[in-house]
Amino acid sequence: MWRKYFSLRLALLLGLGAAANAHEVSTAYSRVDATRDETWFIFLFDVLTLGRMAPVDANADRRVTVAELTAAYPAIETFLRSHILVGINGQPADLGRMDEPAWSKPADGILSETDVGQRLIRFTFRRPALNPTESVGLHFGRLFAALDEKFAILGRFTSGDRVGEGVFSRTEPYIVYETGHRVPWTQQVAQYLKLGIGHIFLGYDHICFLLALLFVPRFIDLLKIITAFTVAHTITLSLAVLHVVNLPPRLIETGIALSIVYVAAENLRVHQPRHRWRLTFCFGLLHGFGFANVLGELGLPSGGIARALLSFNLGVEIGQALIVAVLWPVLLGIGRQSWAPKFKIVLSAAVLAVGLGWTVERGFGLGFIPW
Numbered sequence: 001m002w003r004k005y006f007s008l009r010l011a012l013l014l015g016l017g018a019a020a021n022a023h024e025v026s027t028a029y030s031r032v033d034a035t036r037d038e039t040w041f042i043f044l045f046d047v048l049t050l051g052r053m054a055p056v057d058a059n060a061d062r063r064v065t066v067a068e069l070t071a072a073y074p075a076i077e078t079f080l081r082s083h084i085l086v087g088i089n090g091q092p093a094d095l096g097r098m099d100e101p102a103w104s105k106p107a108d109g110i111l112s113e114t115d116v117g118q119r120l121i122r123f124t125f126r127r128p129a130l131n132p133t134e135s136v137g138l139h140f141g142r143l144f145a146a147l148d149e150k151f152a153i154l155g156r157f158t159s160g161d162r163v164g165e166g167v168f169s170r171t172e173p174y175i176v177y178e179t180g181h182r183v184p185w186t187q188q189v190a191q192y193l194k195l196g197i198g199h200i201f202l203g204y205d206h207i208c209f210l211l212a213l214l215f216v217p218r219f220i221d222l223l224k225i226i227t228a229f230t231v232a233h234t235i236t237l238s239l240a241v242l243h244v245v246n247l248p249p250r251l252i253e254t255g256i257a258l259s260i261v262y263v264a265a266e267n268l269r270v271h272q273p274r275h276r277w278r279l280t281f282c283f284g285l286l287h288g289f290g291f292a293n294v295l296g297e298l299g300l301p302s303g304g305i306a307r308a309l310l311s312f313n314l315g316v317e318i319g320q321a322l323i324v325a326v327l328w329p330v331l332l333g334i335g336r337q338s339w340a341p342k343f344k345i346v347l348s349a350a351v352l353a354v355g356l357g358w359t360v361e362r363g364f365g366l367g368f369i370p371w
Contacts, residue, residue: 026046026048026049026147026148026150026151026152027151027152027153027154028043028044028045028046028049028151028152028153028154029043029044029120029153029154029155029156030042030043030044030138030140030153030154030155030156030168031043031155031156031157031158032136032138032155032156032157032158032177033157033158033159034129034132034133034136034157034158034159034177034179034181035129035159036129036132037128037129038096038126038127038128038129039088039096039126039127039129039133039136040124040125040126040127041084041086041095041096041124041125041126041127041138042122042123042124042125043080043084043122043123044120044121044122044123045120045121045123046116046117046118046119046120046121047064047069047111047115047116047117047119047121048116048117049147049151050069050072050076050121051064051116052146052147052148053075053076053079053080053146053147054072054075054076054078054079055072055075056068056069056072058071058072063110063111064110064111064115064116065109065110065111066105066106066109066110066111067109069111069121073101076101076123077098077123079146080095080123081094081095082142083140083142083143083146084138084139084140084142084143085137085138085139085140085141085142086127086136086137086138086139087135087136087137087138087139087176088127088129088133088135088136088137088300089133089134089135089300089301090135090137091243091300091305092243093127093296094127094296094297095125095127096125096126096127096128097125097126097127098123098124098125099123099124099125099126101121101122101123101124102121102122102124103119103120103121103122104119128297130191130192130195131181131183131187131188131191131301132179132181132183133159133179133181134178134179134181134182134183134301135176135177135178135179136157136176136177136179137174137175137176137177138155138168138174138175139173139174140153140168140173140174141173141174143173144168144169144170144173145170150170151169151170152167152168152169153167153168153169154167154168155167155168155175157177159177159179159180159181160179160180162179162180164177183301185304185307188301188304188307188308188311189307189308189311190311191311192308192309192311192312192315193311193312193314193315193318194315195294195295195312195315196291196311196312196313196314196315196316196317196318196319197315197316197318197319198315198319199291199294199315199316199319200315200316200319200320200323201319201323203290205256205257205260205290205358206256206287206290206320207323208260208351208354208355209256209259209260209263209283209287210229210320210323210324210327211327211347211351212260212263212264212267212348212351213225213229213263213276213280214324214327214328214331215267215273215331215335215344215348216272216273216276217272217332217335221276221277222324222328224276224277225276225277225280226320226321226324227277228277228278228280228281228284229280229281229283229284229287229320230284230317230320231281231284232280232281232282232283232284232285232287232288233284233285233287233288233291233316234288234313235285235288236284236285236286236287236288236289236292237288237289237291237292237295237309237312237313238288238309238313239288240288240289240292240293240296241292241295241296241300241305241309242305247289249293250362250363250365252286252289252290252293253290253293253358253362254359254362254363255286255289256283256286256287256290256358257355257356257358257359257361257362257363258355258359259283259286259287260351260352260354260355260358261352261355261356261359262279262283263279263283264348264349264351264352264355265348265352266279267344267348268345268348268349268352291312291313291316295308295309295312357369
């Protein structure tokens, strides 16, 4: 698979010596390391190239300092995320969490003219993997279009004892690397089932939403609510995972928080909400997108996507059923007590306060709630 790139790489390397001084060819480096638990994306760019991604000479004094470069890291990270496309197991993915950029800093904190063109800065992204990664794709088309048509990236891929090399260019911006891993379908089912159950128990926003919904006196009402929520989130989970419909994560997470706020507020206003299952269905659509984000972060197998999706969704339903089986009898028993109305007000107000906190935090990209 890599043979067609070797001649291009050789020609490029032979021409670098003559072109380096004239800066006709800019060269960067990329490396992908696929391990059992993580996929690492590593990119090395010189400071001159970084200056085309974000302003690294903030005060325009024609010299770059370590402080200016450090201040430009967020803008550079944003540029890389929007201009480097990643595929994991044939599905679009994100780069993952970025480490602190690493490089050899000048002792005096100021980069010379030579340093700007030659000193490399390493950007490392780590993406967790639910299963061993089966294939990794990198597409630099947007990056080439934004920087320089003569820009080239030397690529290296490793996975266990497998090693591959290639050259990304404007005419060949995309490479897919096969790791050789294949996960048995039985292991896939078990892992995605476990992931679905775990997500519900660790998804405190979903638990709060369910808790606010369960103030109903009749089992038939409970059944309608749970069925509506299940059907709704199954629809949007499937649509999002299959990339039929995609919404921005911030919009989804903020919408989930608002759903908690609305249901808790309704508990305070209405003694016995009617047709709550209809409201639950609408909000369940939003929660389905939230479940899809979890799968998007951990990736799907290249084969058996429907099986993995079904297993994850079944895990969500099992976790949800366990939570309801514990909470509803407790709330039903409390509802028979004389102090039940006050309890409902206190609990709903607490859920409302948490929901408002999540709404502000997610809507404005803050991080003051630790869970």
